[in-house]
Amino acid sequence: MTFPYEVTAMRRDLHSFPEAAFLEYRTASIVAARLTELGYSVRVGPEIMCMDDVCGLPSQEDIHSAQSAALANGAAAYWLEKMPNGQTAVCGEIQRGEGPVLALRFDMDALPVHESASGNHRPVVDGFASKCEGRMHACGHDGHTAVGLALAEKLSHPDAEWKGTLRLIFQPAEEGGRGAQPIVSSGLLDDVDIFLATHVGCQLPSGQIALTADGFLWAEKWNVTFTGQAAHAAMCPEEGRNALLAAAIAIPGLYALPRDGQSDTRINVGLLQAGRTRNVIADHAYLELELRASTHEGLARLTASARRTLQGAALTQGVDATIDVYGTAISAASDPDVMERLRDAVCFTNGGSIVQSWPIGGGDDATFMMQRVQDRGGKAGYCLFGSDIAAPHHASLFDFDETVLQTAVMVLSRFVELSS
Incomplete structure (x- = not known):
């Protein structure tokens, strides 16, 4: 199967086939195949993921189903065989003389959201709405992946003016804060000198670029199971819990x-x-919840209170409550050096008006990657590319202004050149 290489066409192709966390088999296969065609050295799955740090891995049934669907929709069996057990991370690396190690992160996963079938929804009008019931690219990760592949093509050209080692990381499972830590634990970022992650939208208008995202929230994602005792609700309710x-x-x-x-x-x-x-009498109940705070100490207080609340509720009914941590995220701050290179890249490319910082109002587990690079003496940053959105992130009518895609490719390409 031939896949589109132009950035907007690629985004729309990926939008049509959204894949959930650790099930991004079609997407990862496309990424790995394209990077190989462009001359990158490609590592996937177990080569760049430490499974000891994976939270919330899908069932084997879900993994096999996702693999079968990916094959039916054009994925290459060669790559799927290299990604067992939900290990769908991909890294493309290319070297060009002496210079720093540069790494950029692009997330690939979609959300368990039913995409709107409204006649006013552009993906419906233009024929690229989700073909996968109950899943949708409702946060822009289809655009991120498309930008990463277009950037890979641009920087692989002999005329591209950069030196050093370029490492493009395509991450699974950003939603829920589960995909970055296994990559970090593999050591993939330990020698990185400059790291950058990006996002489109986030309420930043089209034509604006924020040199850093501000206000990353610390977070924990929990799965909570209450286990009681079934009983006949009329004959012997006193025997139930x-x-x-x-x-x-x-x-x-x-x-x-x-x-x-x-x-x-x-x-x-x-x-x-x-x-x-x-x-x-219901003997089973299951909750999925998330807790966020602007400081580590605040999150610790919130999680302690939440645990007491859950255990107290269980005690009132004589049931057991089990809390499993499903994902986490931390806060991080961009280094000024990275922000200045971004400023220069935006100015050089006339990429848009510059905003020093913009409140992200949520989290991204790319912060684990930022922290690892910074802890080892490197520099890291996180920038936002403004894009008008049709509805809030994670909503069924979400869509973004696709002109941001080419802007991101141009600015990031120049950023790499200035950083080498």
């Missing part, structure tokens, strides 16, 4: 936790599943 009721008590308790005077905090329960049928 109601897991559903424990969850129902816990949720308003979580939202009622007091605000923190020293840290901005967020909490959200995004999924509740419980019970089996109307006349049986």
